[in-house]
Amino acid sequence: DVKVTQSSRYLVKRTGEKVFLECVQDxxxxxMFWYRQDPGLGLRLIYFSYDVKxxxxxxxxxxxxVSREKKERFSLILESASTNQTSMYLCxxxxxxxxxxxxxxxxxxxxxxxx
Amino acid sequence: xxxxxxxxxxLSVPEGAIASLNCTYSDRGSQSFFWYRQYSGKSPELIMFIxxxxxxxxxxxxxxxxxxxxxxxxxxxxxxxSDSATYLCAVPFRGYQKVTFGIGTKLQVIP
Numbered sequence: 001d002v003k004v005t006q007s008s009r010y011l012v013k014r015t016g017e018k019v020f021l022e023c024v025q026d027x028x029x030x031x032m033f034w035y036r037q038d039p040g041l042g043l044r045l046i047y048f049s050y051d052v053k054x055x056x057x058x059x060x061x062x063x064x065x066v067s068r069e070k071k072e073r074f075s076l077i078l079e080s081a082s083t084n085q086t087s088m089y090l091c092x093x094x095x096x097x098x099x100x101x102x103x104x105x106x107x108x109x110x111x112x113x114x115x
Numbered sequence: 116x117x118x119x120x121x122x123x124x125x126l127s128v129p130e131g132a133i134a135s136l137n138c139t140y141s142d143r144g145s146q147s148f149f150w151y152r153q154y155s156g157k158s159p160e161l162i163m164f165i166x167x168x169x170x171x172x173x174x175x176x177x178x179x180x181x182x183x184x185x186x187x188x189x190x191x192x193x194x195x196x197s198d199s200a201t202y203l204c205a206v207p208f209r210g211y212q213k214v215t216f217g218i219g220t221k222l223q224v225i226p
Contacts, residue, residue, distance in 0.1 A: 031212045040123070042218035043159075043203065050212055058213070090158055094212065103149060104205075104214060106158035 023091030032074035121217035138204030
């Protein structure tokens with residue numbers, strides 16, 4: 001079974017702090033994603049990576065950066081946390097099978113509160 | 116902007132009834148479609164995948180795809196209280212690894 005793990009389930013940080021969210025997958029997947037999920041807004045893509053050291057902006061990249069130094073690990077960085085970044089953050093990974101883009105496997109999520 | 120639209124609900128159905136969840140998408144080139152289920156406080160999990168026009172059945176779940184009308188639906192037969200969750204429609208961008216998710220429809224199955 002694919003396993004995607006995230007470093008924390010709950011995190012409380014202060015405004016202005018630098019925040020690191022870590023994600024690790026164990027299935028050698030090429031693609032990894034960071035989403036945030038907010039009530040009424042659904043899942044929104046922040047960044048994704050299709051290979052080591054390769055990244056692409058999603059729909060809402062402002063205020064975030066990412067790092068992928070190893071294939072299994074994808075980090076989301078909040079350079080200077082703000083209260084509007086309080087949210088549920090979900091990491092996912094996926095790979096291509098049979099020529100089609102296949103399902104995304106999600107981690108358990110990190111609920112981040114910025115005070 | 117590639118769009119995926121769902122009614123956020125809640126959709127309430129009695130236990131044993133058929134729940135019908137709908138999703139429309141804007142990209143005519145989309146080839147494959149996913150339905151994810153998300154229980155409250157949990158992360159999404161894939162329950163159905165469809166890429167051909169018509170119906171695909173898996174147990175009590177049936178996904179229906181109509182590419183000409185650009186909609187995909189999920190039917191849940193014999194709905195159970197354990198089916199109460201939010202159901203997310205997801206559509207990959209043509210030629211891309213990225214997926215656009217709908218806002219999700221919250222389903223409540225009343226015992």
